[in-house]
Amino acid sequence: MKGKNLLPVNIKIKVSTMKFQLNLVKSILAVVGVAAVSAVSAAPASAFSFGNIVGGDTPGDAYVNSFSFDVIDQGSSVLFNIINSGDAASPSMFIGKVLFDDNGYLSNAMANVGNVGDISFSGGAGNDQLPQGGNGFTTDYAFTRDNGGGNKWGVQAGKSLGVTFTGNYANVISALNSGALKLGLHVQALPNGASDSYISSSTSNTQDTPELLTILAAAAVGFGTIFKKQRTQAQKAE
Template sequence: MTRLFSTLIGHSLLAAGVAVVSSALTATQAQAIQFGFSNITHNNAMNEATGESQLFVDVTDASGGETLSATQVLFKFSNIGTQLSSITQLYWDDSSVLKNIISITDSGSGVSFSEANKGNLPGGNTVKFSEDFVVDANQPTSQMGVNPGEWVSILFNLDPGKTLSNVFSDLTSGALRLGFHVQAFGNEGSEAFVNNPVAIAPKPTPTPVPTPTPTPVPTPVPTPVPTPGGTTGVDYSNGGSGVDYSNGGDTDGDTGGNTGGNTGGNTGGTKEVPEPNTMSAILLTGLVTWGFGKSRKGIKK
């Protein structure tokens, strides 16, 4: 009784927050709005915990989006978990928003549901649940129900003048409630659940962080190294004063300072070698001078 009283009080308090929830839904129209469930039968604590932790419903428009002006609503019931359990019966307690069921789709060959005649949600009388629409799993019931990793979707037309926005408002106020019967728990027990009136906030899509563009590091330009040049050679070995300037020191380098310029200056400078014609002229001049001297001596005698 304490748990039931808390649930009813919670529904009343949440009615005041409908406008706030509607604003949040408008800001997240691209994402499904999800609701969890609370146990109402309390047959087994372990089964109760399993159902509340892995059974959910997503409420969207027909295409899976959140167009608040849509005139159809899709309820997708999912068993998200690993613990044995099977959703076998679905119930809607509706005041004025749902018109009729259009279609039933599911996750595969292991799931099969059909619209059923009016039935009673087990334990529904404890929360004043009045069934307006019922969908049952086909035989064999537990095998064709929504087991771990499976889902079933029910598409409704809405009453004239009603939109998806009205569906969300009624879910959060308690005017529209969803319930289901769950069987085939690991201990073979069964439980019943009713949706929580507060939607589970969708996880925001993370904003991608741009990859920083690395700053190019300039390639260092090598500093040119000067090529070492020749050093002017000065020969002091024989006391000569000849300096060889390669192309410009004829007096000291070739004539007056042969020893220092041409011989001793090879280390630092460039040795000057007379051209062949110059050598011939020097030899010829010497011979002529020598012959002339000899002939003068003979005349004197």
């Protein structure tokens, strides 16, 4: 048998490199976009609660956990968001007055900043007495809902009042935790037409939002996961 001349055969394997690279770029851009938005919106913030006044009236004691406030760093100023989360057992209750026992940490007060709901408060520097205040509570700033009848303009369930001050965020948080800075609430329209007062707790837990480095670290992990997944898919397609 005569030997046959073997012809060289060139086989080209098309790798979907372009598709892999395009998908990878799209994924990276998506992660970068999320990280950028998070970095812009993640200003440091802390959450605080209120406590009942020892020896004071008791009609609102069961509802104390319905009220809280956040403090948000805005550079040279701080924003207080005073929140009424509501309670089914007392759906009509509302915050009618917010007072600050400051001791020199705050200045240049402004109410109705970023309110949630139909809320309108007036006030500023003042010495209004917190009902049942006690506990050495001395008012430096007072804000009262505008007149409107019933609970109109007050902080009703699911709503919040925003108040800003010039102040250093770190110093304000430290003062709130030590009790050197306190907030007082007067809540109205409790069951049977009663009212009650609360004072911010110096033992409140604080929760800081993620900082930029944490966000970037999470983005880096996301890049690695996406790259590995996209590369595996590309290899399977070869």
